[in-house]
Amino acid sequence: MMTIAPDHTSVGFIGLGVMGHSMAGHIMKAGYSLHVYTRTASKAESLVAEGAAWHGTPAKLAEACDVIITMVGYPKDVEEIYLGEDGLIAHAREGAYLIDMTTSSPQLARRIYEAAVAKGLHALDAPVSGGDVGAREARLSIMIGGEQKDVEALHPLLSLMGSNIVHQGQAGAGQHTKMCNQIAIASNMMGVCEALAYAESAGLDPETVLKSIESGAAGSWSLSNLAPRMIAGNLEPGFYIKHFIKDMGIALDSAKEMNLVTPGLSLAESLYQQLAEKGYEDKGTQALIKYYTGV
Template sequence: MFISPETSTVGFIGLGVMGKSMAEHILQAGYRLHVYTRTQEKAHELLAKGAIWQPSPQQIAENCDVIITMVGYPHDVEQIYLSENGLVYHAKQGTYLIDMTTSSPQLASRINEESKKAKLHSLDAPVSGGDIGAKNASLSIMVGGEQAAYESILPLLQIVGKTIVYQGKSGAGQHTKVCNQIAIASTMIGVSEALAYAKAANLQPETVLQSIATGAAGSWSLSNLGSRMIQNDFEAGFYIKHFIKDMGIALQSANEMNLQTPGLALAEQIYKQLAELGYNEQGTQAIYLYYTEHQ
């Protein structure tokens, strides 16, 4: 069975920088949408457009056929899914549980095991693309879980994402997101060092960006966050505090596999220093300030 607006009610938990845009796309696609977030004020715009407020994850579970979570940290995910009042223990049999948070692969596997016992379908489907990707419905979505469940919810994922790839069994989506974050960690060092160098050499950073963004150095981070660095725009599309969390998950997973990741370790060190300097709530592009203001 494919998920469709005619057959399914969707619950969405977590209406932050990315979750709010994702939920709005689903609402605009014609789905009945129930929402919950810890700060109800964040839901006001969606409620005005027809979404239905539920006061807790348990009420979401009792009223929805498909539930998407997009929260902050693994401990939030564990609380929402596996606590006494969690989704796994209150969802109707056959419900699809889709965690799009960047979380622990090991936790994704635990949720899947408990979901099977309750006759639920669990998928880990973290995303990449930041606030821009969420607003433009162009996210990259990497999915782990049973393939039949993935195929059933694919039409829903296509509403919020552009590149959607089934990666394998439960936990594979989260492991793929770890790969993504490892790649970004070192890339952000390179982008900020290049633009800091351009500034120190008295070049025009904007024209430097024009040249290097379309050459061999080109990357999503350079094209989308490099311009924000130059404009001193450090508003969060993706919070430093959340990136530190992601890097911690990646380092732990790599360590469990006896894999050395020195580039990732250096990036985590720099971002932790920025957090100590008070930039925790800024976007990841604020790493530029480490080179231009704090050396």
């Protein structure tokens, strides 16, 4: 088993968006040799300036790394990066570890795992929750599917990005767990927005209302972290609406396969679709408040 330590391990990171940039930065600051690739090269400039090595393609990055982490947008991106002719599995070093932290399809995670094993590689699906704040503060929740021995080997690296690291089961289990997370958030976000809209309609001060309800039975991460942004009119993304719609679509498809009825999820997805159609797809999920206050 490879020693996952800074002086032994080169780590590749693909996808340097709102969360990925912070996550990759933590790895480099811990002393690992960091290699990066992202479709928009400018997103890598600050990390390269601090010492990260830039690669022009995922294939070139794969050839240089012992561990590769991906944090991209959509399942189609994951499939191309891992399973394409010029993808990671075709070009990774023998024995390399592949960690997909994108929220993606459980079925695709299983396919990637099987293809990786066939090439003598290790693969984990390890989606995260915690948004931009959790990524910056290295306290993400990391939900993992794959082999226990691989989770144990990679724990020192994963702990640089998250504080709640849980092995959920075999390949695909991490993605299924993330679907549970997104389903819970979807209905909760509607409740948070409706509570704030109600407070305003009743002539209350939303900030004062929040002081009373966030520490009681109504308390949630979204209420404490996103409601203040709603009140302040800050719609900038900690997590994009367009990506949340993608996640809800995956969850709806998976639920349908299991003959599970999810009316709350269906309603939330429809509301966010309406916001996207009105031009809010690149705003944060807290922009749902606009549905209740007038878009």
